[in-house]
Amino acid sequence: MTGGLIARLERAQSRLAAAALIVMMGATVIDVVLRYALNRPLRMSYDLVESLLVVYVFHGMAGVFYRRRNIVIDLIDPLIGPRPVRALTAASHVLSVGCLLILAWAMTGPALQAFAYGDRKLELGLPLYVLWILALLGITGTILGALAVLAGRGAPGATGRPS
Numbered sequence: 001m002t003g004g005l006i007a008r009l010e011r012a013q014s015r016l017a018a019a020a021l022i023v024m025m026g027a028t029v030i031d032v033v034l035r036y037a038l039n040r041p042l043r044m045s046y047d048l049v050e051s052l053l054v055v056y057v058f059h060g061m062a063g064v065f066y067r068r069r070n071i072v073i074d075l076i077d078p079l080i081g082p083r084p085v086r087a088l089t090a091a092s093h094v095l096s097v098g099c100l101l102i103l104a105w106a107m108t109g110p111a112l113q114a115f116a117y118g119d120r121k122l123e124l125g126l127p128l129y130v131l132w133i134l135a136l137l138g139i140t141g142t143i144l145g146a147l148a149v150l151a152g153r154g155a156p157g158a159t160g161r162p163s
Contacts (some may be wrong), residue, residue: 017060066145073125
């Protein structure tokens with residue numbers, strides 16, 4: 001049950017990140033074409049791309065952790081047996097969850113300040129706290145995916161090794 005819920009959450013976050021990437025690319029192409037063809041740039045493109053980058057990064061991370069596709073450097077794996085490798089892998093999962101929790105905790109202060117100050121994006125008029133909410137939702141999904149991997153309920157076939 002929980003594994004299926006986490007898998008659906010990860011898929012939703014990946015789709016959201018993909019949609020953000022498509023919109024960023026489209027806005028950039030439209031901006032460049034309008035700028036050089038008609039000398040009428042898309043004014044909001046910078047703010048739009050900057051805002052969607054938050055969505056892309058924080059929601060795109062979820063799939064990396066859930067599928068165990070983090071960067072792996074096998075310096076000592078060939079030198080030690082499979083049991084110590086499993087222990088190191090488990091330790092890396094614990095460390096990943098710990099780092100993600102620290103990151104989420106560190107993000108809450110600036111998010112609360114953005115809400116209190118009421119700052120907005122210049123061209124879009126979007127309140128900055130909305131971006132912080134999207135980032136915190138993304139990191140929460142990433143933490144849930146990392147916890148699923150820690151509990152041994154990561155994506156089926158996810159080994160963390162290059163295919």
